[in-house]
Each structure stands twice: as structure tokens, then as C-alpha cells.
Amino acid sequence: MNTTRDPLPAGDGRDEAAEQARILQEPQGAETAPADGLAPSHAAAPKPAPEPASEPITVPRVSPHPYATERAVEQAKKEARLGARRETLLYLDGVNKTFDGFKAINNLSLVVQRGEMRAIIGPNGAGKTTMMDIITGKTRPDSGDVFFAGDVDLTKHDEASIASMGIGRKFQKPTVFEGLTVEKNLRLSLAGSRSVFEALLHKRSGEENDRVEEILHTTRMVDKRHRLAADLSHGQKQWLEIGMLLAQDPELLLVDEPVAGMTDAETEETARLLREIAEKHSVVVVEHDMHFVRALGVKVTCLHEGTVLSEGTLDHVSSDPRVIEVYLGR
């Protein structure tokens, strides 16, 4: 890639070091400025949905060495992207993941704002769960950007540190700690120190007890607090897992099929609970149940074959002929 205005012949590297030093000294603005046409500047009104660069970014100064220029362009691009990301909590761009030759995630781009609740729909195998695996560090993408809270590159962190940054997850198949009571499941999930020695010497605080009490009430588990999680019904495990998410109190909640196996009444309740949670958190919900998605009343993204097929209000998405063809119309 060579986007210099006036490239010098390759191999002329005499002034390379000096030039790089000059680039480093240059105020940042000088390099981001030309990129403003591609993405809003920080001061501009929040306008999300970063477009992938369609036209080459140009750098104002000419570098005597193509590689130095290339780096400067790279840097400018990154800055431009970050400008768009500043207002977003979760930012996926051009993400790809292949399993044994099968493209599970295909050039996926998705942006979730701070405080937003987003519903994800899509047929089986669309890559919804794989997307969550990528965000939470369980699966590494082959390529693409995954950023959290502006500039935290999630592909460089493991599950535990991503969880500590404030991304919580409920699994498609409810996974709770079966050998522990409901209450202890919640206590282990409570935000706080994750050190082994702290856990050994841990003393329950009043604040902690209050929080557990509150969550037990919210998830209607008060009378089941001393039950082993293994003895709960499927629906109850789903709620316990949501309770564990609440205890963790993450900034972003990823909730995979929370109402699978629930009765209509329970589904209603869960929708109510999630709406309540969404008042204070950003939430991404994956769900097949259209009634449930309608009850949430939020922006919907439809995935298909690992890529975004349609995005918008539920009415908009569900009237999209492509969505009808691959998903709703079946």
C-alpha cells in the first residue's frame, strides 16, 4: 500500500530515522485532520456506525521513505477509527473467524452504544454465540477489530481479564455452579477482588449481604437461596445466571437466549427484568423468541452466515425481504 502524494523511490532510506522522529514529534491533530472526512471528529455530534475506509487516507506531509509514510497513514487511520469509537461501548469491525474451513463469522461489524440495549436475531448457526465467544475472549478472531470502551483491544485479553473489565455473559446453555447453593453462586459472582488469597481470608461485609439480598429479591430466589443450584429447574437456572450477571455488575451484559425453555409467563417476567437491567447497563441479547424481542422494544440486528443482514427497528428488520427469506419465512 502506498498512498503518499509524492513517493520517493523505495530503498532511499537515508533520512528514515530522522523522518520518523519528525513524525513522532508532529502534533497528533496534524495526522488526524485529513481523516475527518471519514469519521466524525471528537468534538462533532456523536455519529456512530464507523464506515470502513472506502477512499485512501492521505497524509499531509511527504515522507522520504514509503514505509514511514505507510506507518503514518496507519496511525491516522487508527486515530480516525478511535474518534468514532469514543462514543461506543462495543465496536466490532471486519471480524472473521473460520472453523475448519467453515466461515462462522464473516466480515462482521457491529457497534453498541453506551447504555444501549440491542437484540440480535438470526437463524441457527448464524454465528450469534460465536460472536459472544469472540467478545469475551473465548475465541480469538482470525482478523478484525474488537474494541471495548473506546480503545481496549479485546483480542489481546483473556476471559478473566475481559470479565474484570466489565463484560458479563450468560450462556446459551445455562451454566451455574451445580455443587453450590444459589446464594453462594451469587456471592462468587459479586464484583470485587479476584485474588486467591483474598478469597481465602474473605469476610462477608454488610454491603455484600445487602447486595445478595437485593439480587435474590430481583430474581425471585429468596426461598431457594439454600438450594443447590443442581436442584433448580431449567428456567430457574436461567434466572440464577441472570442474577449472577447482576452480582457481577458489568458495564456490558451479553445474554444468550435467556428465555429458552421458559413458559410464556416466565418469558414476560424475563423481558421485564432485562428492561429493568438495561436502565443501568448496556445489554446485548440474543433470542429466537420474537414475542420476547418485541417485548424488549429495542434496536434489532439480524445475523446470517456470520454477517449483519439487516439492522434497525424490529418492524424494519422483520419487513426486510432478505430477513424474511432466511429467517422469519421458514
Place this chain on the structure above:
Amino acid sequence: MIIRYLGARVWILVAALVAAAILVPLANLALPANHPLHVPSYLVPLIGKYVCYAMLALALDLVWGHLGILSLGHGAFFALGGYAMGMYLMRQIGARGVYGNPELPDFMVFLNWQELPWYWYGFDQFWFAALMVMVVPGLLGFVFGYFAFRSRVTGVYLSIITQAMTYALLLAFFRNDMGFGGNNGLTDFKDILGYPIQADTTRAALFAASCIALALAVLCVGAIIRSKLGDLMIAVRDAESRTRFIGWRPEYVKLFAFTLSAVMAGIAGALYVPQVGIINPGEFAPVNSIEIVVWAAVGGRGTLLGPVIGALLVNYGKSVFTGLAPEYWLFVLGGLFVVVTIFLPRGIVGTIDHGWDALKARRRAKNREKGESEGTGNDPNLAASPAE
């Protein structure tokens, strides 16, 4: 408060061990030989040996029963602790060996070695040997665990590499040029801390020390499993990857427990060696490590009391049986494991606990029915932890 915190079971076990530490030596030393309660001298080190095994089983159960790490290499930690103690005991022999060399143990003189290898330095001091009893197994456990758990090796693969570890050590310790007595190991000990090792009083003291060490280990394990860390260990056992998604690092939990367990096993080995009078590479044999698993399984894994009872029972059975038909012991052991796995998967203590809980639950349900018809509320606190 601490009494309630640890639960009655731990304290009953500790009390029983303290009582044994006092009463058995007393019954051996103070009672005349014809007294019905007299404990004959040959029994003291024999039971003392079982107590060391019980501590070893408890150490294994800390990682297996509570954390789900099936280690088939705990015999190695036990043997390393034993060797550290054996080296101290060898140095205590001094010039009383067959060759009368005050510096070198007999086997080194026999091999024509001129001077003590560097790694034997310091072992003439008890405090140093006592430290090494914990440091060497602990360090091996830590380094092994660090690499295994960080690479997320779990399940049967982990079990296999623990077997490989103990087997590698077996081969290494068999070599004469390792400087640990090769095939014959370390033996012919004379005294410990200046007391003759064969004397009844010394053996009684060693017995008491083993019981107290086991009691301390029980308190230690009891405190861990009652803490939040104990809950975390169960969580890692049941759904390891899930703990990562709430921010825990299961590899650190495992590393902590595995290292502690290795140290406990090392201490058990160090108490074992002066009571049996020998340590040789045979202690590293893979089958020894498998036996430990059988003890814990028979007693009931993850029940604290279970591994202790299992180790005592199985080893008593082994002593009786090897008196009758020693060549069949391995078949009996294998058979025992199969029978327990199929018919008594929770082990002895686990099965009793389970039956007891079921009984309590039924009674509670009945009470609740009665209570509801009378209009009194049901008390959720009644369902508190089963171990109490």
C-alpha cells in the same frame, strides 16, 4: 465462633486425633504388657504409618475431591518429603556406619565418592531438613502446576502427566550416581534429634507427632473448604471455564491448592520415614500414587473425613491381607476400586452423608406440610449446610 465456622465434623476428628496422640503412647508405655488395654510396641509405628497415609490421602483429596484434579502422582511428593527426612537421618548416623566415615553415608563410601555432593549440604541440621521437607515437594508441585494449569491441561491428560512425573522420578532415584542411595535408598537410621529411632519412647513420640500433624492438616483443609476459596474450588471443579467469565483465574486456584497439597504430602512422607526406617525409590512407583486415590475413593472424596477413614481402613485391610496372600493384594485393590466406583460412588462417608441429608429433607418436607396446614411459615434457614 471459629468452632461454628469449621463445623462439628472437623472438631470431632481433631479431638479424636489428639486423644489418639495421647492415649496410644500412654497405653503402650505406661500400661503393663498383660493389661487388656496395652498397645504392643509393634503396633505403634504400624498405626503411625497409617496416620501418615491418612494425611497423604487428605492432601490428595484437597485437589481431587474439592477441585477435581485427579493427581496420580502424589506419591512423588510423599517420597520427596521422605527423602529429605531420610537425608537428615543418614547424616545423623555419622561415624557409626559400616565404613565408619564421619562425613559420607555408607553408600557413598561404597561408590568411592570422595566428598559429599553439594545437595547434601545442610541436611545434618534438623531445621534445614524440616524446611526442605516442605520446600522440595512444594517447589515441584508449584513448577509442575504452573506449566500444567497455565496450559489448561485438565482431566485425564493431567492424570497421565502426573503419572509420568512420578515414574520419571522413580527412574532417576534408582540411579546410583544421583547420590540418593540408588536401588537401596536410605536406611539403617540410628537416631533422630539425638533420640534412638528404635526406642519405644521415640516411636511413641513420632506417633503422637503424626497424629498432631494430621490434626493440623484437617484444620487447615477444613478452614480452606469453609472459606470463599473453598466455594470457588467447588465452582472450578463443577464448571471451570464459567469461573473465568466472572473474572476468576482457575489456574491460580489450582496452583495454590496443588502446591499446598504437595507440601502436606511431603510432611506426611517425612513423618513416615523414621517410623518405617527406610525410604527407597519404590515409594515413587506409579501404583503407590494410584493406591492413594483408592483410599480417598473408598472413604468418600470431598468429605474431609472420608479420605482419612478410607486410608486407615484400606491399609488395615492391606496389612491383614498381605499376611495371608501377599501376591494377590493388587488384584484386591483393583477389585476394591471397581466395586466402590460402581456400587458406592460416593464412598463410605459420602454415602452416609447423602442418606442422612435425604432423611433430613424428607423430615423437613413433612414438617413443612404440617406447618403450612397450621399456618406457620417455612423457615428457609432450616436448609442450611448439610455438613453441620
